[in-house]
Amino acid sequence: MTLIKNIQISSVRLSERIGEELMQLIAAGILKPGQRLNEVHLAESFGVSRGPVREAARELEGLGVLISRPRQGFYVTDYTPKEISDLYEAKQWLDQAMIEDFRTHSDTALYAEILADIDTIDTSGKLEFANSLLAFRTRMSAHLNNRFLAGQIQSLHRHFFIVSALLHPEHTVERMHRIIDTQRKFWSAMVAGDYEKARTVLHDDAAYWSRDVAPRFEEPRQTTG
Secondary structure, rough: OOOHHHHHHHHHHHHHHHHHHHHHHHHOOOOOOOEEEEHHHHHHOOOHHHHHHHHHHHHHOOOOEEEEEOEEEEEEEEOHHHHHHHHHHHHHHHHHOOOOOHHHHHHHHHHHHHHHHHHHOOOOHHHHHHHHHHHHHHHHEEEEEEOHHHHHHHHHHHHHHHHHHEEEEEEEEHHHHHHHHHHHHHHHHHHHOOOOHHHHHHHHHHHHHHHHHHHOOOOOOOOOO
16 A cells, blocks of 8 residues: 555656646747647657656646647647736736735744845846746745645646746847846835735736737737847
């Protein structure tokens, strides 16, 4: 019985690792929007059977990163402008819930710790920044008291990780610094106990990026920069 449990745990961890690898392949542009996953080829590349690859694909489907089609397999999600707008609308709702969770269950010492953690975000390149920002946001959401809320926020940030990877906008460096600056303003407001300002910072930021990003998913997608 112990052996069976160990095998199950190992299988779960393997599918999670493969899921992370698939996310990186999408972020790097190796797996493109609308592309079908070749489970056989991926299994050979990872040195595993098709089972863990399929399990990882199901998990990413649950996060909205992949979609499945009957008798055809899994495909990389290709976002529409409406779906992008929906993501930012959901972000505004979740941001408000996140602030209330922190306000109720945390303190300024934690806010200051998260504020200092912003310095670890890597701006040396587009993919490095996307990975580092996702890691920062994952660490941040791990402090939430409501675990269901934390899971929803992590799922949303995985979507934004993919969305940012699909874009090739001009002024990439400026965009990275705007994101970091927003994080600094938000967590500085939290440290100061100015929750209303914190709400406004995230609300205005989501509105800004919705206006900027959603039109970029009209066909043909922008490839400048």
